[in-house]
Amino acid sequence: MTLKKFDQYIKEEFVTNNCYRVYKKSKEYYRIEEMIDGNWEEIEDDKDIENLLLEDCFLIINENGRQDTVGGEFKSSKDVPVHAWIECNSYEIGGELKDPDGVLYYNPFTVKKFADRESYELSLHTVSVKPLVIHKCDKIGIKGNYLEYKGATVTNRDQSVLVDKELVSESMSVSIESLVYSPIL
Secondary structure (H helix, E strand, O other): OOOOOHHHOOOOOOOOOOOEEEEEOOOOOEEEEEEEOOEEEEEEEEEOOOEEEEEEEEEEEOHHHHHHHHHOOOOOHHHOOOOEEEEEOEEEEOOOOOOOOEEEEOOOOOEOOOEEHHHHHHHHHOOOOOOEEEEEEEEEEEEOOEEEEEEEEEEEEOHHHEOOHHHHHHHOOEEOOOOEEOOOO
């Protein structure tokens, strides 16, 4: 008998008490889903959302999905696995966040968690500075590709949030023609 991985037993990776899940579907669109009978059901599809206000937010990243995204060769953004999203208890299309505390940063090739953009950029130039990891916010305002936050309550500074630069460069340096692995040194 072989044991199944945990995620093979359930459809979703996490149990949630939040009503909605928001994630970037493509370059132009966000998808909004609602938790209905234990499953995420799409309720807002293919809307070109210029402004979106989320309240009572939790930021979630599935590490296995992040690694699949980094290592995958996808033909379009629709094929990329959903691995990073925001869960919230309410949203307002067209809503704007007033006086944000900062800007969120997430790129699966450079960080493993959502981070404060300013502290992330500072950590690239100053060894003693660690990025401010953000897991929860009172409000998040989305303006295109920018995610601004207000009232971050679960935060810590963590160097391990950064992706090891050698791993990123190695994962991007496979010769497809000869299928020979050649790390960048």
